[in-house]
Amino acid sequence: xxxxxxxxxRVICKSGTSVKIxxxxxxxQATTMFWYRQFPKQSLMLMATSNEGSKATYEQGVEKDKFxxxxxxxxxxxxxxxxxxxxxxxxxxxxxxxxxxxxxxxGTRLTVV
Amino acid sequence: AQSVxxxxxxxxxxxxxxxxxxxxxxxxxxxxxxxxxxYPNQGLQLLLKYLSGSTLVESINGFExxxxxxxxxxHLRKPSVHISDTAEYFCAVTRSNDYKLSFGxxxxxxxxx
Numbered sequence: 001x002x003x004x005x006x007x008x009x010r011v012i013c014k015s016g017t018s019v020k021i022x023x024x025x026x027x028x029q030a031t032t033m034f035w036y037r038q039f040p041k042q043s044l045m046l047m048a049t050s051n052e053g054s055k056a057t058y059e060q061g062v063e064k065d066k067f068x069x070x071x072x073x074x075x076x077x078x079x080x081x082x083x084x085x086x087x088x089x090x091x092x093x094x095x096x097x098x099x100x101x102x103x104x105x106x107g108t109r110l111t112v113v
Numbered sequence: 114a115q116s117v118x119x120x121x122x123x124x125x126x127x128x129x130x131x132x133x134x135x136x137x138x139x140x141x142x143x144x145x146x147x148x149x150x151x152y153p154n155q156g157l158q159l160l161l162k163y164l165s166g167s168t169l170v171e172s173i174n175g176f177e178x179x180x181x182x183x184x185x186x187x188h189l190r191k192p193s194v195h196i197s198d199t200a201e202y203f204c205a206v207t208r209s210n211d212y213k214l215s216f217g218x219x220x221x222x223x224x225x226x
Contacts, residue, residue, distance in 0.1 A: 006156065041219075042219070097212060099212070100164070
């Protein structure tokens with residue numbers, strides 16, 4: 001199956017700083033990627049749909065100025081958590097789709113201290 | 114709109130015992146059905162999928178799921194679990210017309226010796 005690589009797997013940052021998370025499709029081109037957030041013991045919550053060469057589409061309630069998404073190439077999407085606060089601590093997962101099937105990155109555990 | 118309901122949030126089970134995880138869905142259009150497994154601090158891995166054809170699908174590690182159109186269900190089963198099957202399991206559906214993916218809330222399986 002297709003491989004999606006996410007980096008870093010863990011990051012700790014200070015409150016007020018920004019953190020960038022990368023999501024790469026390694027063996028296929030992805031015009032669309034998805035960013036999810038997962039709270040402990042809960043399901044995945046779709047945050048936004050990242051579209052190559054155009055603006056991301058954010059789900060209701062997700063602050064687009066806090067969670068900046070850039071999809072500059074067919075194999076790379078980035079999520080930047082700006083001015084991070086402890087409440088932004090969470091597990092973030094990206095995915096890319098090949099036809100009807102989604103492939104997921106390994107996830108990034110963000111801890112804001 | 115579509116929705117996915119996983120009826121059991123937690124399933125404790127003894128090693129070598131059978132397990133069944135229940136999943137029901139609703140959708141106004143036809144769907145593709147998936148089961149994903151998530152180990153701690155990792156992304157989602159595809160366990161098995163139903164697209165069409167035989168309603169019983171199997172994975173390489175002994176899991177199977179049966180699509181029941183009349184009951185709109187896609188229950189996951191394994192006749193004999195191992196300690197290594199301890200994980201979070203997510204049922205998901207993708208709409209066949211736009212590939213929008215929806216997840217259930219997840220079921221935590223804890224296998225004890």
